[in-house]
Amino acid sequence: MLVVTQPKSMSRAKAWTAEVENLYRFQEAGYRDELEYKQVKQIATIDTWPESGFVKKLQRRNNTFYYYSRQRECLEREVHKVMVYTY
Template identity: 45%
Template structure:
């Protein structure tokens, strides 16, 4: 089993799109809270040269999610995205 993962102290909802929101959206789509939780269980994250996440292993069934080089978080989904602080 993986080591203990740090727990967030605060959560806010995203208001505007940026790379941080896009990556948080991708983690949450795959069932993870954020990069801290993912790297604590699965290790390194594969990214595109522009900094966006390329692929993630889903939490539920360990299948892979593959993401495009461009934005995937639609405007209607921005406010559903949670941003955590530690």
């Protein structure tokens, strides 16, 4: 049986960080964060760029893939839309 951990609270990102960048990529692919992605897809590791640590590739719920570049993709105007969850 799949046990899904629910977040206790949510806040919005105020400034860009590497963590906010990865959250942006997960949320763009339709997931809250890395934890939900791993629970839904039943995988242990996520493809990341070795030099930056940013997520490289994510599989959406409809089994299509999102591929991300090595550089920052979350523009400054998008930062406030990123949701940061606390468990």
